[in-house]
Amino acid sequence: MAVRPNIAGIDSPEALQSALVAAQYLADDALSTAAYLSLALQKPMLLEGAPGVGKTEAAKALGGVLGRNVIRLQCYEGIDAAAALYEWNYPRQMLAIRQAGEDYLNLYDEQFLLARPLLEALRNPSQSLLLIDEIDRSDHEFEAFLLEFLSDFTISIPETGTVRATEPPVVVLTSNRTRDLHEALRRRCVYHWIDYPDAALEAQIVMARASTVAQATAEAVVASVAHLRAEPLAKPPGVAETVEWAEAATLLNQQGARWPDAFRRSIGVALKDHDDLTYMMPRLEGILPGEAA
Ligand SMILES: Nc1ncnc2c1ncn2[C@@H]1O[C@H](COP(=O)(O)OP(=O)(O)O)[C@@H](O)[C@H]1O
Ligand SMILES: [Mg+2]
The missing domain is CATH 3.40.50.300 (P-loop containing nucleotide triphosphate hydrolases)
Known part of the structure; x- marks a missing residue:
């Protein structure tokens, strides 16, 4: 090797x-x-x-x-091999045939090859x-x-x-x-x-990805998301959802929303499935972060 x-x-x-x-x-x-x-x-x-x-x-x-x-x-x-490897560009080949008339034309020239990944x-x-x-x-x-x-x-x-x-x-x-x-x-x-990151690492990811978010908010969101992931959801929130939720709640808070409410109102960036939302809404008490400022 x-x-x-x-x-x-x-x-x-x-x-x-x-x-x-x-x-x-x-x-x-x-x-x-x-x-x-x-x-x-x-x-x-x-x-x-x-x-x-x-x-x-x-x-x-x-x-x-x-x-x-x-x-x-x-x-x-x-998905099949053609989509992954290469395809011949038929429209261009047709056009070239028309333009070439009686002249020689190599239909399998590089210019007609569409390279796929x-x-x-x-x-x-x-x-x-x-x-x-x-x-x-x-x-x-x-x-x-x-x-x-x-x-x-x-x-x-x-x-x-x-x-x-x-x-x-x-x-x-x-x-x-x-x-x-x-x-x-x-x-x-x-x-x-790859597992979900542990709480400390996920908070760091939030801070690295969303500069507006305070550390206390990041930590609070990470803890709430961990609760959500423990529920039987169809679409448990990924790391991107943690980052977005922290960002969205921070924005609402800056515009005057109080803390638990800022998280509740922005829940749609963390949970993006109707059944999950219906299931979680009555259960959010005790899961949402209280004070995060
Ligand atoms: N370790 C990490 N460091 C920084 N950002 C991360 C990390 N893990 C996940 N993310 C964030 O989470 C988002 C979603 O990750 P993604 O790679 O799309 O997930 P997957 O491919 O596993 O479905 C990324 O765009 C990134 O912002
Ligand atoms: Mg992916």
Whole structure:
């Protein structure tokens, strides 16, 4: 296995952690270590966890720290190889046929090729971070195809030939774990489960992301959100919701709303599901922060 202990000057998990924090992503030791190992061992990193725990953002922050372009393949139900690799630009080919008349025309010229994320990453592997986002949304067939791609970083285009990466690009996969991923795919990756941040870290994230929020407000919101996450909700609030709720309540408070009320009135930025709201509204007493100023 090719080991690359130093990439973009990052030579330890601690160095990577400092760089991520400087880029406004507050990574804990476990995530920094997993990310460092994935870089050093040149293996993709698989980040799994509930929606909103910071998986996509972690990949983007890593791209920023490494000075690489983040090329994102957003997976969805029914995604197929063409959407991930390349497509031929039919309208342009048609137009060219009309303009060429009797002249020779290569219909499979580069100019007609639409590179999709996987091909884009292969063409420029040393400057790319390939983010394969929410892979659990795709079906098993697509997952098998991805596994093959991640084994040889080669794409064969029947009309023009084979494209092979000169080195493996940095790859991050994320999954919200709506289904289990194939064993073989996990084996190929450095795996890390991202949990919701602990209270102290989440308060720091709020402060880092929302400069208007007072520390007491951040801490109070974090505690309330922890209560909400313990309830049987369809859409438990993620970290983004914590940040927004703190920001929204702070705004209402600055405009004169009193504290518990400022949180209650802005609950719609924390809970975004009608059933969840209906369930929680009568239960908010005792969950909402009291004094936060
Ligand atoms: N460790 C963190 N440091 C800074 N911001 C974070 C962190 N974790 C989550 N966030 C915030 O939460 C938001 C949602 O995270 P996101 O990456 O979209 O979640 P996921 O991809 O897991 O659903 C991000 O945009 C970011 O503002
Ligand atoms: Mg995401």
